[in-house]
Every structure is written in C-alpha cells, then in structure tokens.
Amino acid sequence: xxxxxxLPKRGPGRPRSDATRCAILKxxxxxxxxxxxxxxxxxxxxxxxxxxxxxxxxxxxxxxxxASDAMLSHYQTEYPDPHSSSAVADLxxxxxxxxxxxxxxxxxxxxxxxxxxxSCSGTEDAIMANLITRRRELGRSIMERAIAxxxxxxxxxxxxxxxxxxxxxxxRLMLNRMPFEPGWIDQLAEMVLQGxxxxxxxxxxxxxxxxx
Amino acid sequence: xxxxxxLPKRGPGRPRSDATRCAILKxxxxxxxxxxxxxxxxxxxxxxxxxxxxxxxxxxxxxxxxASDAMLSHYQTEYPDPHSSSAVADLxxxxxxxxxxxxxxxxxxxxxxxxxxxSCSGTEDAIMANLITRRRELGRSIMERAIAxxxxxxxxxxxxxxxxxxxxxxxRLMLNRMPFEPGWIDQLAEMVLQGxxxxxxxxxxxxxxxxx
Amino acid sequence: xxxxxxLPKRGPGRPRSDATRCAILKxxxxxxxxxxxxxxxxxxxxxxxxxxxxxxxxxxxxxxxxASDAMLSHYQTEYPDPHSSSAVADLxxxxxxxxxxxxxxxxxxxxxxxxxxxSCSGTEDAIMANLITRRRELGRSIMERAIAxxxxxxxxxxxxxxxxxxxxxxxRLMLNRMPFEPGWIDQLAEMVLQGxxxxxxxxxxxxxxxxx
Amino acid sequence: xxxxxxLPKRGPGRPRSDATRCAILKxxxxxxxxxxxxxxxxxxxxxxxxxxxxxxxxxxxxxxxxASDAMLSHYQTEYPDPHSSSAVADLxxxxxxxxxxxxxxxxxxxxxxxxxxxSCSGTEDAIMANLITRRRELGRSIMERAIAxxxxxxxxxxxxxxxxxxxxxxxRLMLNRMPFEPGWIDQLAEMVLQGxxxxxxxxxxxxxxxxx
DNA sequence: TAGTAAACGAGACGGTACGTCATGTCTTTAT
DNA sequence: ATAAAGACATGACGTACCGTCTCGTTTACTA
Numbered sequence: 001x002x003x004x005x006x007l008p009k010r011g012p013g014r015p016r017s018d019a020t021r022c023a024i025l026k027x028x029x030x031x032x033x034x035x036x037x038x039x040x041x042x043x044x045x046x047x048x049x050x051x052x053x054x055x056x057x058x059x060x061x062x063x064x065x066x067a068s069d070a071m072l073s074h075y076q077t078e079y080p081d082p083h084s085s086s087a088v089a090d091l092x093x094x095x096x097x098x099x100x101x102x103x104x105x106x107x108x109x110x111x112x113x114x115x116x117x118x119s120c121s122g123t124e125d126a127i128m129a130n131l132i133t134r135r136r137e138l139g140r141s142i143m144e145r146a147i148a149x150x151x152x153x154x155x156x157x158x159x160x161x162x163x164x165x166x167x168x169x170x171x172r173l174m175l176n177r178m179p180f181e182p183g184w185i186d187q188l189a190e191m192v193l194q195g196x197x198x199x200x201x202x203x204x205x206x207x208x209x210x211x212x
Numbered sequence: 213x214x215x216x217x218x219l220p221k222r223g224p225g226r227p228r229s230d231a232t233r234c235a236i237l238k239x240x241x242x243x244x245x246x247x248x249x250x251x252x253x254x255x256x257x258x259x260x261x262x263x264x265x266x267x268x269x270x271x272x273x274x275x276x277x278x279a280s281d282a283m284l285s286h287y288q289t290e291y292p293d294p295h296s297s298s299a300v301a302d303l304x305x306x307x308x309x310x311x312x313x314x315x316x317x318x319x320x321x322x323x324x325x326x327x328x329x330x331s332c333s334g335t336e337d338a339i340m341a342n343l344i345t346r347r348r349e350l351g352r353s354i355m356e357r358a359i360a361x362x363x364x365x366x367x368x369x370x371x372x373x374x375x376x377x378x379x380x381x382x383x384r385l386m387l388n389r390m391p392f393e394p395g396w397i398d399q400l401a402e403m404v405l406q407g408x409x410x411x412x413x414x415x416x417x418x419x420x421x422x423x424x
Numbered sequence: 425x426x427x428x429x430x431l432p433k434r435g436p437g438r439p440r441s442d443a444t445r446c447a448i449l450k451x452x453x454x455x456x457x458x459x460x461x462x463x464x465x466x467x468x469x470x471x472x473x474x475x476x477x478x479x480x481x482x483x484x485x486x487x488x489x490x491a492s493d494a495m496l497s498h499y500q501t502e503y504p505d506p507h508s509s510s511a512v513a514d515l516x517x518x519x520x521x522x523x524x525x526x527x528x529x530x531x532x533x534x535x536x537x538x539x540x541x542x543s544c545s546g547t548e549d550a551i552m553a554n555l556i557t558r559r560r561e562l563g564r565s566i567m568e569r570a571i572a573x574x575x576x577x578x579x580x581x582x583x584x585x586x587x588x589x590x591x592x593x594x595x596r597l598m599l600n601r602m603p604f605e606p607g608w609i610d611q612l613a614e615m616v617l618q619g620x621x622x623x624x625x626x627x628x629x630x631x632x633x634x635x636x
Numbered sequence: 637x638x639x640x641x642x643l644p645k646r647g648p649g650r651p652r653s654d655a656t657r658c659a660i661l662k663x664x665x666x667x668x669x670x671x672x673x674x675x676x677x678x679x680x681x682x683x684x685x686x687x688x689x690x691x692x693x694x695x696x697x698x699x700x701x702x703a704s705d706a707m708l709s710h711y712q713t714e715y716p717d718p719h720s721s722s723a724v725a726d727l728x729x730x731x732x733x734x735x736x737x738x739x740x741x742x743x744x745x746x747x748x749x750x751x752x753x754x755s756c757s758g759t760e761d762a763i764m765a766n767l768i769t770r771r772r773e774l775g776r777s778i779m780e781r782a783i784a785x786x787x788x789x790x791x792x793x794x795x796x797x798x799x800x801x802x803x804x805x806x807x808r809l810m811l812n813r814m815p816f817e818p819g820w821i822d823q824l825a826e827m828v829l830q831g832x833x834x835x836x837x838x839x840x841x842x843x844x845x846x847x848x
Numbered sequence: 849t850a851g852t853a854a855a856c857g858a859g860a861c862g863g864t865a866c867g868t869c870a871t872g873t874c875t876t877t878a879t
Numbered sequence: 880a881t882a883a884a885g886a887c888a889t890g891a892c893g894t895a896c897c898g899t900c901t902c903g904t905t906t907a908c909t910a
Contacts, residue, residue, distance in 0.1 A: 195407025225854025619831025
C-alpha cells in the first residue's frame, strides 16, 4: 500500500561494497596497531586490504579520518553511564575507563590521532565527534546529577570542571607518557572533586585562594 | 702557565659558523610562524636560510628538534619565580603565563611540536627539556613553598597536583582549541587549589568522595 | 500479412538508442576539435555526452575507433572522381583535396589518429578503411585511366606510384608540420608525374639513373 | 703555467653520475625494444634501471625525449656521405639506408616516437634534431652535388625533392607497414629522380603534365 | 709556511608516499 | 536488451621531501 519512504532509497549505480569497506577498515586497524600513526599510509592500507587507493580516497578524505574510523570500528566499547548511587563515584569510573582506554596500543594510536588533528581539520572533527565529545557528554550528565544531588557546588562551571578532570589524562597521554596507575587517577579525582565539592565550610579556604 | 681547561677546547678544522647557525634558526622560526609545523620542512629551511641541507642535518637530528630550537631562540622568555607573599597566587601566575604563551601563533607551534613528539623521540626529548620540564620545575618549587607555608596539604603528591594544574591547559591547547580566557584559568586554579588546600575540615568531604 | 524479411530483423529487448549514438559522436567530435587526440578520453566523451562509459565501450572497442568514427560522421566529404579530360590533372586534384583536408584542425586530428594507430590495431584498421584506403582506391582508378590513356608509362607499379604521390603529404602532416602551400603540391606532383610519364625519350636519363 | 679555461668547468655540487645516466639509457632502450613505445613508462625505466623516478625527471623532460635519447645512444650509426662518383646513386643509397633502419624493431620504435611527437613538442624537437633533420641535411648536400654535376635540373626546389624522396618511406613506416623491399625503393627512387633529372627533352612531357 | 681537518655551499641520488587521472570491468536500477 | 549511474582494481602520472652522498671551497689550527 505504502512504500517505505524512510528506507534508504537506492538510486541507480553499483552499490558500495560492504566487503571492501570492511577490508579497508580491518587493514587500517591492523596497520595502526603495528606501525602506529607514523607508519600509517593510505598506500599501506590499500596494499594490505587489496583495495585500490582511489576507493579509499572516495570514502575517506584523509588518513586521519580513516584511522579514526578504523579505531572506532574496533573499539566501539561504549562505556555506559554507571548510574550508581554516587555521582562522584561515577565520575571517577569514567576517568578510570578513559585511563584504561589510553593504556596499551589504543592509547598510542589516540595520541597519534590527536597529533594528526593538529594539522588536519578533518581528523580533528572526526576524533572530536567520535572519541572526545562522547565521553565529555557522559561526564557532563553525571556532573549535572552530582550538582542536583548536592554533592557538587552548583555555582561552578561544568565545562571547566570537566576540563579539570579530563585534561590531566590527555596531558599524561601525550607528554608524560607514563603508565596510568589507578592510584594516580584516584588522587587526581580526589583533588578536583574535593575542590568542587559542596562542603560544609569551603568559604575560608576559598577566600584565601581567591586572592591574587 | 696552564691553558684554560674549561674553555671550549677547539680542535683543528674550520669552526662552526655562528652566522649560519643564526640564519638557519631565523629562517626556521619564520617558516614555523608562516606555515606551522605542517609546512615546516628541512628543505624549506635550507632554501630560506641560504644554507645547505647537509649543514642542517649536521647540527640538528630532526625537524622537530630544529623547530624546538627555533622556538626557544626567539621566545626565551624565562618566567621568573614571582616569589610573592602568596605561593598559591604564584601558582596561578604560572598558569596565566603558560596560557598566554599558548595563545597566539606560538601556541599553534607548540601544539605542532607536541604532535611531532608523538612519533619522534628526539623531538619529545627536546620539548620536554626546553619547554615542559622547566615550567614544571618552577611549579614544583612553588608548590613546595605552598606546603611549607601551610597553604597546601602536605600529604598530597606534588606531581599529581602539577598534573591537575597544567593538564587542562594542554588539553585545551590541543583539543578544545578555544581562546584561553583568564576567567577560565582562575576557575581551574580555584578548583584544584581548593581541592588541595590545607583546610579546616577536609575530612568529611574527602571521605565522602573517596568512597567508590 | 508478411513481415518484411529484408528489414533489419530486430531481436528482443530495447533497441539501440540512435539519440545516444549521435550524442556520443557529437561529443566525441567536439572533444577532438578542442583537445586533440591527446586530450581525447572515453571518460571525457561520456561526461560531455551525458552517456555512460559502458555504453561507449559496448559499441566502440577503443578510443581510436571512436575518434575515427566521430571524424567520419562530421567530414564525410566524399571527394568524387573528377573524371576530367586529363587523368593526371585529376590526380593532382586528389592531392590538392587531401592537402586541404590535412590543413586546419582535421589535419591535426588525422595526425593524432595515425599516431594512435601505431599502438592500436583497431584504430589502424578503422582509419585505413575509412580515411586512407578510400582515397588510395580513387587514386588507383585514376592512375589506371592515365595508363590506359597513354599519359603514364604502363610498366610502373601503380602502388609504388601512389606511395610516391601520397607519401610526402603524410610526411609533411606528421613531421614537417608546415602549411600545405598549393605550389608545393604542384611541384611534388610534377616531379613524380613527370618521372612516370610516358615520354618520348625517357630511356637515356633512366639508364643513367638506374646505375648504381 | 696556465689553467685550461676551455675544459668543462665544473660548478659546485655532486657531479652527475655517468653510471646512472647510462643505466637509465640502457634500461630505456631495452624496454623500448621489448614493449615498444606503448609500454614505455618512466616507472618502468626507473624500476629496470634501479634508479629513481626523480632522477629521470631531472634530466629528461618527457618519456618521448628519453626514448629518443635511448634510441640514439644505441644506434648512433651515422651514415656517412658515400661520395661516390654518382650523386643520384648516393641519394638512392641514403634511401636504402633509411629503409634498412626502419626495418626491424627500430622501425617500430621510430614510428612510436613520431606518434608521440604528435602530442608532445619536446619529443618532436628531439626526434627532428636527432633522427630526421640529420639525414635530410645529408640528402640536401648530395642533392646539391647532383645539381652541380648536371644530373638534376637546377630549377627544382631541393626541399620539395627531398620530401618526394623521403616522404614515401615514412608513409610506409606508419601506414602501410609492410616490409621495405629493395625493389620498391628502387622504383620509388627512379620515379622521382627521373622526374627531376636534367634530361634532354623534358619540355614536352612536362608541358603536358603542367596543364590543369 | 705548509699540511690537515672540519664546516659549508651546492646539488645529484635512491627512495617513499602523495593525490589524481584514465582505464576497462562490474553491479545495480530504470526504460 | 539497452542505458545511466557509479563502484571498483589497476597502473602510471608528476611532485614533494626525505636523508645520504659526493664534490669544490673556505677557514681555522698544527707541524
């Protein structure tokens, strides 16, 4: 009676080969793991995947975007909102999860992607959309819960607080490049969360600090 | 009677030309400003400086190190320890100074250098030695002063605290890429410094937070 | 009652679109004029004609053959046998006509086609059949008339004589690439035609020449 | 006492490697023989010669010029002016020599070069300078001798006469593509040379022919 | 006053990857 | 069956830099 107008209406022309798409992503991922972003070449992916460079260029505008997609297609470990009884514990959970993701090979690749993003806006958009913003939004919603629950002072800027929580992780990923010990993360979280905690007598200390 | 053993003993052979060294650094700096790290090539520097590629390779092991040196030779704005009456205010001063240095073109170059460092250990060493560690050590000494002065709790890890203070700056430099508003930095500093402040009753809140 | 058996019996399926065929030939011709054989591409013709590459490949085996067809469909100026009173004058007329056809853009295209024919036998066959042999046969029949009429010695090889008459035209088309002045053609024709003329006393000179 | 000022003064910089130059020309020649002009690729030459594409592009502007050079470096068979007692016999000798050179693989390569020249002016210049003009000048000087010796009419255009002699050879090389039988060349030569011979009674026949 | 040793310019060289172009084949929907 | 659309593997293109090399020249120190 009615044709489905929301189905992906397909025009003429040979449809995109999903096998090829997957082969490219798989090869890209493997190359990333083996050689890192430095040795990640479109030609290399083409060779390894058995597809043509042109095919890759048709669907991915730059190597950074391809690498980002390849990462995503393998580690689509959506970290679910824990929604435990304590919002601050949830925040800490997010940080631990990020640190875990930054450890091991994926971490080096992520660092390489962020590096690539410095000179390629396509890559920047891709990693922001796929890897950065997503977790930040999760953090934001937990933070809002923490404020609503009275665990965090309501007068802080949520964005700034998220910067304070997540910034050090990336800092260490790209500059200090040491393993992420759980203790370090707990200390970090404690510092910041205590700084924004809705405490009984924050006034005195804050006043002291606020002076310049 | 004795020749000065601490003077740079020079052997035979033509001595290194300082004019060439400067011309290379100047050209490198200009190229960095104009084209960013992405367009920064050894060949480009050689052309622009009128020197030979070989000469550059003789003295600098990689483009990242050269770029780092070029930056340093132009912005050697050593930020002196303010040593004001308030150590926490001094810390905030360091952060403001870093944010200022990260704004404008130097910031983009610094981001490019950190990017380069992800795949070139020479560059990593160079920027750590010249651009990162220096300020961190400054921060460390101020922090020790703050602890000694009773403004910061003595049981924290100084390294972790410095991560918490500096990390967000680099995070924003490389990922959020927005201008550094002074207000944002103040908020950041306040959050962390309050979190590590030697307050009257930190126990209760911390206890709450520490639970998982 | 009866279907016409001499009409082009049509099988099942959609008949070939003549509009498409013409559009392709037209586009091909235009592209040839604009870009010469060097810029003549199947893809270009497909784009310009609005047809699909597949359609072109279905009907033409190679770009050379297509170009040949395109030329033919636009310049089908069949040069009729003049059949004047003098056969040698007719031969000269054929040469003038060829020179005229070789001048202007068609000449460049013809040169391009001959070039293409060096590496593509399909093109070779096409231009031989359509552009070369036709005129040669015309030349041959006139030459036979000239022999029959006693204007040309009957003991010569007609093929060789035609080579001598036509060869220089192609030589100039492809190598000397100067304009074809009528005077030059007349001189050429005179040299050869006099050399094969049934003259009163050719013996002496020929004898001289024949010695090695 | 004096330094030789006429020696090839060498500027600074690493001198061009003759071994590389030769390896490239050798590989180019072999590829030409094997695959003809159609399969003659810069990449192919680079692979086979073990040199880099860039090196080839540094010294040769296009594949046509490279092919031309490669041919020349292998067949530098300068045909010497025979200077026999009979100038017309010498002319015939030149034609035979050209026909010989056009037979076999070199002929196909020459045809390919002329084809390439249709769309590449660099190639055109190269083959004109190296392969065409040289023989033509030889032909011209013999022809002048023939005129001076009274064997050829002095009122003809030498250029046109050379077109008449050489044109058919190239015509056959590129279009008729049959083997060059010696008899055919002799017939050709006889036709033209007789047409321009300083004969006893050319008037009558020429008059007949000259009419239109 | 040589001789030697290193710095320096110039530029050739073998490479790698780039991003683009055209090829000819294929798979699909629409006539 | 024919046509348009467009995906695909292939292979060469010409370019940009890479890092190394081989030169001739310059500029010191040293024997």
